[in-house]
Amino acid sequence: MSKPRLISFKICPFAQRSVLLLKEKNVDFDLEFINPEEPPLWFTELSPTGKVPVLDVNGTAVFESAVIAEYLDETNPPSIHPSDPLQKATNRAWVEYTSDIYVSIFKSIMAKEEAGLKTVQAELEDQLGGLDDVANNTPFFNGENFSMVDIAAAPIAVRLDILKNVTGYDALVDCPNLRTWFANLLARETVQASYVPDLKDILTGRMKSNESAILKI
Numbered sequence: 001m002s003k004p005r006l007i008s009f010k011i012c013p014f015a016q017r018s019v020l021l022l023k024e025k026n027v028d029f030d031l032e033f034i035n036p037e038e039p040p041l042w043f044t045e046l047s048p049t050g051k052v053p054v055l056d057v058n059g060t061a062v063f064e065s066a067v068i069a070e071y072l073d074e075t076n077p078p079s080i081h082p083s084d085p086l087q088k089a090t091n092r093a094w095v096e097y098t099s100d101i102y103v104s105i106f107k108s109i110m111a112k113e114e115a116g117l118k119t120v121q122a123e124l125e126d127q128l129g130g131l132d133d134v135a136n137n138t139p140f141f142n143g144e145n146f147s148m149v150d151i152a153a154a155p156i157a158v159r160l161d162i163l164k165n166v167t168g169y170d171a172l173v174d175c176p177n178l179r180t181w182f183a184n185l186l187a188r189e190t191v192q193a194s195y196v197p198d199l200k201d202i203l204t205g206r207m208k209s210n211e212s213a214i215l216k217i
């Protein structure tokens, strides 16, 4: 059995989740970056959706970040899910919830007009507020134990931190619980190793070349 190979895109938060879990589980893996906007032919043949991340396990494509996470958790025990089925179910639901937040972050980064930016920022803050309501001012989502919700949310913490540094926009101003939780995520070694060192520069470059409104206000 050869090493699993993760196909990623440098700025993709969903792929960052997979890298983070592979590192948390100490799995030896190969990492290959592509640009899904200009995919190589081999990737088009491997990926049923054309999206990253894809985990290539001996030629079988496991796709969708939440499914990749479940596969890695099952095949590399112990599970980081809570054992109680109800808590596990609510954790999975909050993993889903975090996925929509990435869409709002992306729209905030790419909005060209100030009015449109205000609308997407309000949507983003509303979603973050919903997550803040269920966070408990504890180190991680479930308390002391690092879980799948932490895996799913860590790339949000990284992107909001970059946005704050580059533009001054603080999406967490009304989210005290998320501030505690996200600070713990940002301090974790595996989280720091889950994204490329030039992520901030790449995102800043994208905002500049797009003439994004968020850079002007």
Ligand SMILES: N[C@@H](CCC(=O)N[C@@H](CS)C(=O)NCC(=O)O)C(=O)O
Binding pocket: 009, 011, 012, 013, 014, 015, 036, 037, 049, 050, 051, 052, 053, 063, 064, 065, 066
């Ligand atoms: N639901 C998917 C979303 C993955 C996704 O949207 N990936 C983006 C990059 S961040 C992509 O590959 N986009 C290319 C496309 O839509 O063709 C997951 O969780 O894995």
